[in-house]
Each structure stands twice: as C-alpha cells, then as structure tokens.
Amino acid sequence: MRSEDIAKLAGVSRSTVSRVINNYPNVPAATRDKVLKVIEQHHYEPNSFARALAGKSTDTIGLFAISMNENADASRIYQNSYFAPIVDLVVDTANAQGFYVLIHTIYSPGDFQKVKQAFLQKRIDGGILVGTQKDINFVSDMVGHGAPLVLIDYDITEIIAERLDKNHLSIINSRDYEGTVEAIEYLIKLGHREIGIIKGRMSTFSGRERYLAYESTMMKHGLPILDNFVLAGDFLKESAYREVLNLLHSGKLPTALFCSNDAMAVSAMEALMEHGVHVPDDISIVGFDDALLASHVSPKLTTVRLPIDDMSKAAVEKIIELCQSGQSAFSTASFPTRLVVRDSCKTPAI
Amino acid sequence: MRSEDIAKLAGVSRSTVSRVINNYPNVPAATRDKVLKVIEQHHYEPNSFARALAGKSTDTIGLFAISMNENADASRIYQNSYFAPIVDLVVDTANAQGFYVLIHTIYSPGDFQKVKQAFLQKRIDGGILVGTQKDINFVSDMVGHGAPLVLIDYDITEIIAERLDKNHLSIINSRDYEGTVEAIEYLIKLGHREIGIIKGRMSTFSGRERYLAYESTMMKHGLPILDNFVLAGDFLKESAYREVLNLLHSGKLPTALFCSNDAMAVSAMEALMEHGVHVPDDISIVGFDDALLASHVSPKLTTVRLPIDDMSKAAVEKIIELCQSGQSAFSTASFPTRLVVRDSCKTPAI
DNA sequence: CTGAAAGCGCTTACAG
DNA sequence: CTGAAAGCGCTTACAG
Numbered sequence: 001m002r003s004e005d006i007a008k009l010a011g012v013s014r015s016t017v018s019r020v021i022n023n024y025p026n027v028p029a030a031t032r033d034k035v036l037k038v039i040e041q042h043h044y045e046p047n048s049f050a051r052a053l054a055g056k057s058t059d060t061i062g063l064f065a066i067s068m069n070e071n072a073d074a075s076r077i078y079q080n081s082y083f084a085p086i087v088d089l090v091v092d093t094a095n096a097q098g099f100y101v102l103i104h105t106i107y108s109p110g111d112f113q114k115v116k117q118a119f120l121q122k123r124i125d126g127g128i129l130v131g132t133q134k135d136i137n138f139v140s141d142m143v144g145h146g147a148p149l150v151l152i153d154y155d156i157t158e159i160i161a162e163r164l165d166k167n168h169l170s171i172i173n174s175r176d177y178e179g180t181v182e183a184i185e186y187l188i189k190l191g192h193r194e195i196g197i198i199k200g201r202m203s204t205f206s207g208r209e210r211y212l213a214y215e216s217t218m219m220k221h222g223l224p225i226l227d228n229f230v231l232a233g234d235f236l237k238e239s240a241y242r243e244v245l246n247l248l249h250s251g252k253l254p255t256a257l258f259c260s261n262d263a264m265a266v267s268a269m270e271a272l273m274e275h276g277v278h279v280p281d282d283i284s285i286v287g288f289d290d291a292l293l294a295s296h297v298s299p300k301l302t303t304v305r306l307p308i309d310d311m312s313k314a315a316v317e318k319i320i321e322l323c324q325s326g327q328s329a330f331s332t333a334s335f336p337t338r339l340v341v342r343d344s345c346k347t348p349a350i
Numbered sequence: 351m352r353s354e355d356i357a358k359l360a361g362v363s364r365s366t367v368s369r370v371i372n373n374y375p376n377v378p379a380a381t382r383d384k385v386l387k388v389i390e391q392h393h394y395e396p397n398s399f400a401r402a403l404a405g406k407s408t409d410t411i412g413l414f415a416i417s418m419n420e421n422a423d424a425s426r427i428y429q430n431s432y433f434a435p436i437v438d439l440v441v442d443t444a445n446a447q448g449f450y451v452l453i454h455t456i457y458s459p460g461d462f463q464k465v466k467q468a469f470l471q472k473r474i475d476g477g478i479l480v481g482t483q484k485d486i487n488f489v490s491d492m493v494g495h496g497a498p499l500v501l502i503d504y505d506i507t508e509i510i511a512e513r514l515d516k517n518h519l520s521i522i523n524s525r526d527y528e529g530t531v532e533a534i535e536y537l538i539k540l541g542h543r544e545i546g547i548i549k550g551r552m553s554t555f556s557g558r559e560r561y562l563a564y565e566s567t568m569m570k571h572g573l574p575i576l577d578n579f580v581l582a583g584d585f586l587k588e589s590a591y592r593e594v595l596n597l598l599h600s601g602k603l604p605t606a607l608f609c610s611n612d613a614m615a616v617s618a619m620e621a622l623m624e625h626g627v628h629v630p631d632d633i634s635i636v637g638f639d640d641a642l643l644a645s646h647v648s649p650k651l652t653t654v655r656l657p658i659d660d661m662s663k664a665a666v667e668k669i670i671e672l673c674q675s676g677q678s679a680f681s682t683a684s685f686p687t688r689l690v691v692r693d694s695c696k697t698p699a700i
Numbered sequence: 701c702t703g704a705a706a707g708c709g710c711t712t713a714c715a716g
Numbered sequence: 717c718t719g720a721a722a723g724c725g726c727t728t729a730c731a732g
Contacts, residue, residue, distance in 0.1 A: 060452070101454075103453055104441070114445070266646065298647075298648045
C-alpha cells in the first residue's frame, strides 16, 4: 500500500494525500476526512525511508554508549549501574516524544566507525554520546559534519580547547565535584581525619573530578593525603577488591574510605568484611552514584546520588531541540548531586 | 557527497559505484580499487534511506520491550533485572553482526501502535518482542504482514491455537518448569515439607510455568499445598513484601519459601529479617532469575539461573536468519536453567 | 485548493 | 565489463 493507492481510493492526487499526512493547512476539512478515512481503513503508514529521502526528518535519535576498557566482560555494559538507567530513561523520554532510538555500543575504536556511519548514512537526526573515553577527534568529526550531538559527562574545557564549531553541540554534566566535597565534608564532620580514596578511571571526566574534589577538600581542612590511602581504581569492582586487599596487607587502614563509585564501594566492603574489618564500626565507607545495589547491601551504603534521571531527560530534550531548530547556540547544563546518608558511616572509634 | 559525485571523481558511472559498494563480482579489480579509493578519500557513506528505498535491507532490527502493568515506576524497565541484560545482549550481538537496533518500550496498548508503525514504515527488517502481556492479536497482526518476528518467553500453545501463519515467526523460551522442579526438589531433599510459594504474574507464561511446576512437584512428593502458603505476587518487590507481611501476621510460616523471581525473594527476605525471622536459620528462601542482586544480598540468594545470555543471543541470530532467508519454517528453542546454590537455604530446624 | 512534475540518492534489470 | 534508464515511495515548489 503506497500513497498512490490511497490517492486513487480517495479520488485525489498523491500530493493531496501527502498534504493530509503532513498536516498542511491548505486542505479543506472534507477532503482531509475523506483521505484520512481511506488511510485508516487500510492501516496505511508512509514508508519512512521515502519520507526521509524526500527531506523529512527520521524521527530517530542515536544513543551511543562507549565502554572501551571494560575488558573481559565488556558485554555487561547495560547491567552497569551507570549505563542501564541512562539507556532506560533516554529510550522512554524519546519514545514519549515520538522518537525512536537507535542504539549502538562502542567497545573498540573500530566501533566509532559504525557510529559515524549512523550519522553519515542519515539513519538518525542526532545522537547522544555517553560513557568515558569520548575521543575528542571523534567528537570533532561529528561536529564538523554539522550533526547535532549531545555529550553526557564531558569535560567542557576540552571542547573549548579544540575550538570546535559548537553550534550543534550540547553538554550535560553532573556536579561530581560538589558531590564529592559534600561526601568528604560529611566524613570530616563525623570526626574522620584519615580518609582514603579509591580513585576512578582518571582518563574520565568524573574520575578526575571526584579525585580532585577529594584532594582539595582534604587540603582545605588541613588533613593529610597519605599515599597508601590513595588507591588506584577504574570504576570496576575487581580493581577495588584488589586494592583493598593490598591495603589490608599493609596493616594500616584509614578510618574512612571514599570510593569513586558504588560498584567499587560494595566490592571494598566485601573485601573488608571478609577480613574481619567491620563497616561502619571499624571503617566508614561512602560510595558514589547511588546505584540500585547501594540500598540493598548490608550495611546499606551511604553514597552520592547521581542525577541520572535529570541528565538523561535533559539530553533527550536537548537533542530533539537541536534536531528541530536546525541551529542553536552551544549549551551546557550541569545537574546537582545529593548525599544519601545510610548506614555505612559513623564516628570513628578512638 | 552522493554516489554521483563519487562516480564523477572516479571517472565511472553511478552504476559502477553501486556495484563496488555492493560487492558485485563483475567489477575488475582495477576499477574497484579506483572507486574504493575515492570513496575512502571522501569518507563517503551511501544514504541508508535511499538504499532501503531501492530495495536493500535496513540492517536494523527492532527490540520491543513490553512492560504494561508495572505501574508507577514503569520507566524503570531497563533496571529491571530481567530486561536489562536482554537489552544488553541483544544490542551487543546485533551490533557484532553489523546490525543496528531500534528500541521502543511498550507501556500502554497505545504503544503497540508505534511498534506496528516501525514495521509498516519499514524502519526495521524484523523485530524481537520481549516481556509479558504479548497481545496475541498484536502478534497475529505482525505475522500477518509477513514481518519476521521473534518472541521471547511465549506460550507456544497460544500460537498454535491461533493457527497463525508461522512462517516468519520464532519463539525462544527458557525451561522454567524444569528449573522450578529442580529448586523445589532441592528444598525437599534438604528436608523441607512445608514449602510455600510467592507466585509471579499469572498472565505471564513464566508466571504460570513456575507455579504449575511448584504445584506438581509438591503433589508428586505427596506434600501438602496449603492455601495460606501460596502467596499472590506480580514479580515486583512491593507485592512480595506485602504478602510476606500478611504471612507473618498469620503467625504460621512454612519452613521454606520459593519466590517466583529474585526481586520478590530479596524483598521477602527483607520483610522476614525486619521481623526477626532469620534466613536461612528460621526459613529457607529460593529465588528465580539469578539477578545481579542475588549474589550481593546477605545471605546470598540460592536461585535458579535464567539462561538470558543464550536466549538473547539466540533471538538475535534467529531474527537475522529470518530477515535474510526471506522465509523459513517456524522454529522454537528452549534453553535450560540451572540451580545456583548459595546461602539462603538449609535443613529446617526440627 | 489541487495536480503534474521534479527531485531525494540509491539499486538493478536491460542492453550493449 | 559498464552505462543509461527506470524505479523505490515519498515531499514540495510550481503553476493554475
């Protein structure tokens, strides 16, 4: 069933059928109704490709999740407490606005090619890029083609430094720095002075922000940053487990440990508990993200809530705006985090 | 940049460019290389819509998740331990085969329309439908249009009963019945005789299977099925919490409780613990799914592992096969579950 | 208000 | 081996 068939059945031309479909004003109600009736009767749907070819938008946005270093079990990306809710919310928000979403994950640099293709082949009106390791060159490429792009969790200074044409670009961030400050100051207020950290992947904007905030807050309060209390990490639980084990073997523990995300916090707790170190009696733990798990482990994890809902929704709204308005100025939005106090912290024993 | 531009630059016709792109055999290596060089130089990508219009496939499959009754917080669908890994694996498997995936969730009957459109507008080559409440009429519709469709978790007898043209249809299931039997017999072997159940949503194939298996296994072993030990549930944690509370108030507990999924099992444990009933000392709990949470709660949950990986991969492979082969016979695959014994069950106290 | 026609960017018989 | 031409199913100036 094509528009031509509808036209014949309704006794009009394809032009008129098209006008009805696209809600042109210059169609008399009578004609419109007549056409609409035929369309409904036959469950006609205009071929989306033909429409797109003829210049209409695709009503599809892309969602690309980058997860390059997450080695071995890389396919678990959506179970990752960070990606899952973003995918969730982006799909829902976009669907609610009448958009489909095309998803592709990026596990290797080669996958960037597929994403670029999605743009160049005009499969989508615009795209949202989320995840760490956003290659600045890739971003330049995309932006160069004038494709609307929204970046979630991206260091703005990098964009500025590249002097990109930022017309079709928008960045959505969370205020991780402030969230971390709040968490560290909460520990300090509880009476902690020896506060350690498990770092996130430092190639990541959030990884860096969370670490920097830790550092500067400690310094601001005149507290020492001890090398052996600064543990490396990459946001994955294995790294945290390993580092905490090392820490345990060193014999000396901090009274509190800030973990750059919940996955690592939970894993740290496990390592600690297994060695008879009790949380929060012997050591306080705070995480970051407020993942699903945080409220289910025991003790329930005190953590910094990431405004993933706000960010995801904002990303969709922004990309749709960029797609529709043809052009608009570079914009940035940054959403606040919130400390969620549960049961994994207490005043340190003397 | 269009194929015409490439043709000019390479000194050939569009036809030849197209032949190169589509890997036709009848192009001399020299010509092919010449064209390929120009294509690469200019980062040319053929417009996907034009290709699709001209008869090529879209290289896109649809993934539609139905989640109708999950009331209030329905947008959490991808965090749902059941959907998240499916989305994950379907996207990855499809991507690896060079397919994009178009996602849409179905929260209301109206959303079925959007999914139907995705097919009718030819946005996708075929689709995977997952989630409960698959409207048989909807399925009929789809199948009627000859659109390749894979159903995950669907009662085959319904399809048979409808006498559908099953040529472009495939069903992927898990052996929930056998998994439940294994779980219940494990409890019986531990010495339990008073085994209760929290049911899943009975409008669901898995909900029914899990209940029926419980019922028949109990009967087979001559054990009583007591009305007050058969709790209603809908796969969501709230229902389990509420039902267990009621059970607690009734004063009489079974020695073991089979929960139709992990979300409910975890919630049941919480309700129990909060009332001083210890798991597994006072009551044994077994779940179903082996969700991420299962190994992180305390005590770690004994549960039946759903073969989600196998199912998701099989679904993608099947849909791609259906899309490519034009036609193929109706097929069904059913993957085995596996009991994962952890710490939430033990021999009942006398 | 409405139709004929051109055009969107490809693919693929067809003819040579 | 290769080009000219028709066709895929729409949209949208253009002309009336």
